[in-house]
Amino acid sequence: MKKRMYPAKVKVRDVHYDITLTECVDPTDSGDTITRGYCETKEKLIVLDSTLSEQELFETFLHELLHAAAHEHAIKLKHKTIYALEGPLAQIIRDNFIFVPKR
Numbered sequence: 001m002k003k004r005m006y007p008a009k010v011k012v013r014d015v016h017y018d019i020t021l022t023e024c025v026d027p028t029d030s031g032d033t034i035t036r037g038y039c040e041t042k043e044k045l046i047v048l049d050s051t052l053s054e055q056e057l058f059e060t061f062l063h064e065l066l067h068a069a070a071h072e073h074a075i076k077l078k079h080k081t082i083y084a085l086e087g088p089l090a091q092i093i094r095d096n097f098i099f100v101p102k103r
């Protein structure tokens with residue numbers, strides 16, 4: 001895996017979401033032809049486009065995590081709110097924390 005290391009799983013509330021990086025992002029239930037990633041809340045799966053730049057990939061990761069967190073905590077978040085939060089959240093984490101995935 002290139003760039004930033006991502007964990008194979010991420011715990012959201014009390015469930016684990018598998019994280020997959022792939023060059024071929026193809027959401028099953030979306031008509032979108034272009035997507036940077038997606039979150040399947042039933043399958044507990046986050047898929048990310050591995051061809052993105054490091055910054056895009058991290059923002060997409062946070063975007064999909066926000067979908068997972070909203071689902072697992074039954075928080076109603078509008079999609080435009082998730083889009084608005086992904087960049088600022090990525091900046092705060094990037095500029096203040098070292099991201100070390102569990103093995």
Ligand SMILES: [Zn+2]
Nearest residue numbers: 063067079082
């Ligand atoms: Zn989304």
